[in-house]
Amino acid sequence: MGEYEPTIIAFVCNWCTYTAADLAGTSRLAYPSNTRLIRMMCTGMVDPKYVIKAFLEGADAVLISGCHPGDCHYINGNFKARRRVKLLKEILPHFGFDKRRIRLAWIGASEGVDFAKTMREMAAEIKELGPTEVREQMVL
Amino acid sequence: MAKTVKIEVKEQNLLATLQKFFKTLLQNGDIDALLVPQHLPMKNSVMPTLVADPEKIDGVDPLAPVFPMNSAKVVSKLTRRPLDEKIAVVLRPCEIRAFIELVKLKQGETENVVLIGMDCYGAYGNVDYTRFAGDDGSDASLRFYENVVSGKGTAWEDIDISPACKACEHPVPEHADMVIGFVGVDTKDQLLLKAITASGENLLEKLGLPEGEETEDRKKAIENLVSERISYRDKMFDETSEATSDIKKLTAYLGNCVNCYNCRVACPVCYCKECVFVTDVFDHEPSQYLKWAKRKGIIKMPTDTIFYHMTRLAHMSTACIGCGQCSNACPNDIPVMEIFRTIASYTQKAFDYEAGRSLEDEPPLSVFREVEYNELTGGKD
Ligand code: SF4
Ligand code: SF4
Ligand code: FES
Numbered sequence: 001m002g003e004y005e006p007t008i009i010a011f012v013c014n015w016c017t018y019t020a021a022d023l024a025g026t027s028r029l030a031y032p033s034n035t036r037l038i039r040m041m042c043t044g045m046v047d048p049k050y051v052i053k054a055f056l057e058g059a060d061a062v063l064i065s066g067c068h069p070g071d072c073h074y075i076n077g078n079f080k081a082r083r084r085v086k087l088l089k090e091i092l093p094h095f096g097f098d099k100r101r102i103r104l105a106w107i108g109a110s111e112g113v114d115f116a117k118t119m120r121e122m123a124a125e126i127k128e129l130g131p132t133e134v135r136e137q138m139v140l
Numbered sequence: 141m142a143k144t145v146k147i148e149v150k151e152q153n154l155l156a157t158l159q160k161f162f163k164t165l166l167q168n169g170d171i172d173a174l175l176v177p178q179h180l181p182m183k184n185s186v187m188p189t190l191v192a193d194p195e196k197i198d199g200v201d202p203l204a205p206v207f208p209m210n211s212a213k214v215v216s217k218l219t220r221r222p223l224d225e226k227i228a229v230v231l232r233p234c235e236i237r238a239f240i241e242l243v244k245l246k247q248g249e250t251e252n253v254v255l256i257g258m259d260c261y262g263a264y265g266n267v268d269y270t271r272f273a274g275d276d277g278s279d280a281s282l283r284f285y286e287n288v289v290s291g292k293g294t295a296w297e298d299i300d301i302s303p304a305c306k307a308c309e310h311p312v313p314e315h316a317d318m319v320i321g322f323v324g325v326d327t328k329d330q331l332l333l334k335a336i337t338a339s340g341e342n343l344l345e346k347l348g349l350p351e352g353e354e355t356e357d358r359k360k361a362i363e364n365l366v367s368e369r370i371s372y373r374d375k376m377f378d379e380t381s382e383a384t385s386d387i388k389k390l391t392a393y394l395g396n397c398v399n400c401y402n403c404r405v406a407c408p409v410c411y412c413k414e415c416v417f418v419t420d421v422f423d424h425e426p427s428q429y430l431k432w433a434k435r436k437g438i439i440k441m442p443t444d445t446i447f448y449h450m451t452r453l454a455h456m457s458t459a460c461i462g463c464g465q466c467s468n469a470c471p472n473d474i475p476v477m478e479i480f481r482t483i484a485s486y487t488q489k490a491f492d493y494e495a496g497r498s499l500e501d502e503p504p505l506s507v508f509r510e511v512e513y514n515e516l517t518g519g520k521d
Contacts, residue, residue, distance in 0.1 A: 048454035079508035090490045096386030104516045
């Protein structure tokens with residue numbers, strides 16, 4: 001078995017962070033290969049249940065990343081996302097999921113460097129925490 | 141604004157007094173109908189009834205220690221579109237608080253409705269109540285009431301009021317137009333009737349009742365009751381947090397859940413018209429189950445149990461008013477209320493919100509500010 005690489009599910013906005021991830025790729029910036037990008041039209045579409053499902057399926061961490069405040073193409077989707085992240089950070093830790101496993105970021109389309117850095121940082125932090133106990137449980 | 145009068149209790153019979161009071165209220169013509177719990181003639185159960193004819197009010201029993209459902213749902217049905225008529229509704233404190241949440245979610249209106257709140261000593265679960273009531277429901281209500289007032293308490297044989305009621309720190313209605321009070325009142329000869337809003341006062345004025353007052357004794361009694369409830373509640377929070385502190389424990393806690401979803405049907409503030417868990421989204425392809433089983437080696441059937449409860453917590457815990465109807469509805473005795481109230485205490489605190497507190501506080505997930513919680517993005521606005 002190789003070294004433990006955390007699986008990070010990243011819900012990214014089509015208009016900004018998705019493009020940033022693309023840019024990171026084409027610029028050959030290194031970021032963890034276990035990042036699974038899920039492209040959303042806006043972070044405002046990320047229902048809390050998507051995040052919960054990701055964790056219950058064994059994800060080690062979840063990132064929600066969208067446009068900087070003021071830049072959301074749907075005006076305020078990112079503000080709604082922020083409240084939901086706040087909510088999830090209250091609920092999930094009570095069931096043993098460390099707060100650090102849920103992250104929110106604003107990463108604009110041109111910020112490929114920022115995207116790669118965020119993912120690397122997150123992976124390093126989660127590596128220290130280790131996997132969640134979900135993997136050993138029947139939690140469907 | 142508050143105006144207080146008293147309802148005289150005749151022959152020490154509280155129920156007869158209340159029946160007469162509600163009859164007068166309906167007769168004096170200012171309201172077209174009254175929503176009030178009554179014993180149904182064919183059975184001893186107590187259900188909310190909508191009464192338009194003052195002669196059809198003999199089974200009224202708002203003292204019965206049971207509420208088969210949270211009536212906020214009924215009031216929502218009655219007010220979700222503008223009404224020409226005026227109605228009065230008799231509710232428990234938790235029903236009023238649930239209704240306040242529904243109004244804010246645009247599933248009800250306070251216009252043309254007079255909310256009459258009653259003090260509440262708690263209620264038994266539906267099944268326990270049937271045993272307690274035996275053949276004479278009205279008699280049982282008075283028996284319950286006397287036990288409480290005489291200091292014997294709420295327990296009877298091996299049953300007691302529900303944990304939700306034991307943990308409820310709102311035994312006295314706070315947001316009614318009018319309150320019928322008996323906690324700390326000498327009910328041998330009177331009940332307290334207090335109008336809090338203008339519409340309550342209007343109704344009260346027509347009744348021509350003698351003036352009354354809210355005594356120090358009443359305030360003391362309420363304080364004592366509330367502090368008892370709070371200490372039960374906080375202990376419950378601690379125990380429940382401990383019992384669900386990781387996924388393994390949570391799985392055990394919900395181990396008997398069969399995904400019947402009764403808890404959300406019974407929940408007054410589970411506001412979606414159609415719950416995603418009963419839509420096609422969860423009609424998984426047969427092959428999907430096989431895929432899961434192969435990947436994990438084993439899966440519990442039905443699936444999505446923890447997923448369901450955690451999602452419900454995310455969707456509505458900020459609106460949970462702790463009525464306990466979820467536990468009441470569960471066929472498998474899962475302490476649903478305990479976990480919902482416990483998590484709700486954290487989620488509501490996080491947004492400085494208290495479900496049912498006021499019509500003005502905005503539901504935390506329906507609003508946002510441009511600048512807030514920037515610690516979530518490492519200080520970036
Ligand atoms: S979750 Fe349970 S206790 Fe909370 S409002 Fe719904 S039914 Fe009542
Ligand atoms: S009522 Fe009980 S068994 Fe049914 S879904 Fe809710 S917790 Fe599960
Ligand atoms: S469009 Fe990017 S967060 Fe809304």
